[in-house]
Amino acid sequence: MNQKKLAFSGVQPTGNLHLGNYLGALKKFVSLQNEMDCIYCVVDLHAITVFQKPSELHDNVLETTASFLATGLNPDKSIIFNQSSVSGHTELAWILNCVSRIGWLNRMTQFKDKAGSDKEKASVGLYIYPNLMAADILLYKATHVPVGDDQKQHLELSRDIAQKFNNDFNCKDFFPLPEPLISKSISRVMSLRDGTKKMSKSEESDYSRINLKDSADEINKKIKKAKSDSEPIPDDIKLLEKKPEALNLLTIYSELSKTDLKKIISEMSGKEYSFLKTKLAEALIEEIVPVSEEIKKLLSDKSHLKRILKKGSEKANVIAEENLKNIREKVGLI
Ligand code: TYM
Numbered sequence: 348m349n350q351k352k353l354a355f356s357g358v359q360p361t362g363n364l365h366l367g368n369y370l371g372a373l374k375k376f377v378s379l380q381n382e383m384d385c386i387y388c389v390v391d392l393h394a395i396t397v398f399q400k401p402s403e404l405h406d407n408v409l410e411t412t413a414s415f416l417a418t419g420l421n422p423d424k425s426i427i428f429n430q431s432s433v434s435g436h437t438e439l440a441w442i443l444n445c446v447s448r449i450g451w452l453n454r455m456t457q458f459k460d461k462a463g464s465d466k467e468k469a470s471v472g473l474y475i476y477p478n479l480m481a482a483d484i485l486l487y488k489a490t491h492v493p494v495g496d497d498q499k500q501h502l503e504l505s506r507d508i509a510q511k512f513n514n515d516f517n518c519k520d521f522f523p524l525p526e527p528l529i530s531k532s533i534s535r536v537m538s539l540r541d542g543t544k545k546m547s548k549s550e551e552s553d554y555s556r557i558n559l560k561d562s563a564d565e566i567n568k569k570i571k572k573a574k575s576d577s578e579p580i581p582d583d584i585k586l587l588e589k590k591p592e593a594l595n596l597l598t599i600y601s602e603l604s605k606t607d608l609k610k611i612i613s614e615m616s617g618k619e620y621s622f623l624k625t626k627l628a629e630a631l632i633e634e635i636v637p638v639s640e641e642i643k644k645l646l647s648d649k650s651h652l653k654r655i656l657k658k659g660s661e662k663a664n665v666i667a668e669e670n671l672k673n674i675r676e677k678v679g680l681i
Contacts, residue, residue, distance in 0.1 A: 350488070350490050350520075350523045351384070351490075352382070352383035352384070352490050352491060353383060353384045353385075353386070353487060353488065353489045353490050353491070354376075354379045354382075354383055354384070354385045354386070354489060354490075354491040354492065354493060354528075355385075355386045355387075355388070355483065355484050355487050355489035355491075355492060355525075356372060356376060356386075356387055356388070356492055356493050356494060357387070357388040357389070357390035357393065357430065357480070357483055358372065358373075358387075358388075358389060358390065358411055358414075358415075359390050359393050359394045359411075360389050360390070360391055360394050360404065360407035360408045360410070360411040360429075361394050361397075361399065361407060361548055361549075362403075362407060362548045363410075363548060363556075363558040363559065363560055364411065364414045364548075364558070364559045365536075365546055365547075365548060365556040365557060365558050365559065366536055366546060366556060366557040366558075366559075366599070366631075366635070367495065367535070367536035367545060367546035367547065367556070368495075368559075369418065369559060369635075369638075370530070370533050370536055370599070370602055371494070371495030371496070371530065371533065371534065371535065371536060372493060372494060372495055373414070373415070373418045373420075374418070375493040375528060375530060376415075376418075376420060376425075376493055377418060377419040377420060379491070379493060379528075380420070380421060380424045380425050381424075383490075383491065385424070385425040385426070386425065386426040386428075386487055386489070386663060386666075387415060387420060387425055387426070387427050388427075388428060388429065388430050388483060388663075389408050389411045389412055389415070389427075389428070389429040389430065389656075390429075390430045390483065391404065391408050391429050391430050391431045392430045392431050392436065392437065392479065393430070393476060393479060393480070394407070395472065396470055396472035396473040396476050397461070397470070397473065408429050408656075409646065409649055409652045409653070410642070410646060412427065412429070412652045412655065412656055413641075413642045413645035413646050413652060414559055414638075414642055415427055416641070416645055416652075416655070417559070417638045417639075417641035417642045417645060418559075418638055422655050422658065422659060426659045426662045426663050427655055427656065427659040428656050428659030428660040428662075428663045429656050429660065430483065432656065432657075432660035432663075432664075433486075433660055433663045433664050433667050435486050435664070435667035435668065435670075435671050436479065436482055436483055436486060436667075437479075437482075438671060439482035439485065439486050439671065439674060440475075440478055440479040440481075440482035442482075442674065442678060443478045443481050443482050443485070443508055443512070444475055444478050446508055446511050446512050446515065447475075447477075447478045447481070447504070447507075447508050447511075451504055451507060451508075452474060452475065452477060452478070452504075454500075455477055455500060455501070455504070456500060457476075457477075457497070457500070457501070458473060458474055458476070458477075461473060462474075477501045477504045477505075478508070480501050480504075480505060481501075481504060481505035481508040481509070484505050484525050485505070485508070485509055485512075485522050485525075486666075486667050486670060486671070487663075487666055487667065487670065488522060488523055488670060489523070489525050490523045490525060490526060491525065491526050491528050492505075492525045492526065492527050492528060493528040493529075494527060494528070494529060495529065495530075495534060495535060495536075495545075496529055496534035496535040497535065497545055498527070499527060499529060502525065502527040505525055506524045506525060509522035509523070509524050509525065510524060512677075516677040516678065518677055521673075521677065532598075532601070532602055532608070533598055533599070533602045536595070536598075536599060537591060537592070537595040538550055538555040538556065538595075539554060539555050539556065539557070539569060539570075539572075539573040539574065539592075539595075539596075540552055540554060540555040540573075540574055541555070541574070541592070542574065542590075542591025542592035542593075542594065542595045543591050553569075554568075554569050554572050554573075556569075557569060557570075557631060557635060559635060559638050559639060559642060560639050560642055560643070561635060561639060562636070562639065563632045563636050566628055566631050566632050566635060566636070567628050567632070570596075570624050570627055570628040570631065571624060571628070573592070573596060573624070574592040575592055575593050575596060575620035575623075575624070576590045576592065576593040576620060579616075579617050579618060579619055579620075580593070580597070580612065580615045580616050580617065580618050580619075580620065580622075580623065581612075581616060582612065582613060582616035582617070583612075584608065584609060584612055587612070593620065596620070596623060596624070596627060597611055597612060597615075597623065599627065599631075600623060600626060600627045600630060603627075603630040603631065603634055604626075604630055
């Protein structure tokens with residue numbers, strides 16, 4: 348069936364957004380605005396699957412909205428809103444809880460990572476989180492989902508849920524199977540302290556990540572301190588696979604300078620990492636500092652941000668209600 352292209356994606360408002368969010372997701376969100384209809388959501392209901400201080404959550408929703416705008420999302424082109432303001436997300440999530448299988452959720456590696464060693468103490472919300480994510484996407488019948496590589500498994504589950512719904516309720520093609528859009532060149536930005544772990548908001552040391560709100564000074568310090576390697580840059584990409592921190596720095600530089608990784612390596616081979624670090628810090632400052640300044644400016648007018656969210660949620664609600672009407676009908680709800 349020929350479905351109109353529609354992109355949906357979400358970002359959790361759980362504190363500072365970082366370079367991983369930016370290169371893995373936000374930059375793609377921005378470029379997709381010129382290719383298809385786009386809906387971008389600050390997923391506050393996902394955030395509360397782990398306890399959030401109410402006042403911090405409130406501020407973080409606005410800060411994530413400001414980050415969306417500062418990186419180039421345009422509320423006249425894309426629908427920008429916060430998840431809890433469209434109740435269809437939770438209604439569809441309940442219906443999908445009844446379609447999704449416990450065995451499927453048991454395979455989710457992110458739950459295992461986030462719940463830690465004592466799973467009995469994790470919230471039920473954290474366990475069924477991937478079903479809410481499927482609801483976010485399917486509520487709008489989205490066809491494309493731009494995300495970083497860490498969300499791939501959740502996206503596969505969303506496709507399984509969509510497929511099972513279409514089979515169970517005998518409505519082939521009712522939900523499109525959403526296609527993940529994952530960058531080939533930089534699907535996972537790694538921690539600056541440990542190249543085997545992804546860059547994340549939850550890692551304790553702030554030196555592990557570049558935040559979108561960092562100043563030039565902070566970026567310089569973090570890149571100087573970033574782990575690299577004691578030997579000069581090799582000329583073979585295969586040798587770098589055993590040096591994940593060095594490979595991460597080179598990959599970030601390749602992405603920012605829009606130059607193929609192999610070319611960067613051949614240009615820099617034999618040089619010390621301090622050479623790369625100087626170039627990388629410059630490129631990061633050029634890209635991130637304007638974003639950082641724009642975020643701060645936008646945060647000085649919170650009512651403007653709230654108005655954008657309100658308008659976005661009104662538009663999202665119209666689509667959600669129309670789709671929900673059909674979903675309720677398919678399920679047999681009156
Ligand atoms: P979240 O809030 O953890 O991350 C937001 C986006 O940033 C990407 N990302 C990364 N990409 C590359 N390298 C990294 N180190 C890195 N860290 C984060 C994530 O892949 C994501 O695209 N469950 C989702 C939010 C969500 C969602 C949705 C996404 C809720 N509903 C529906 C898509 C569709 C999450 O926690 O993302």
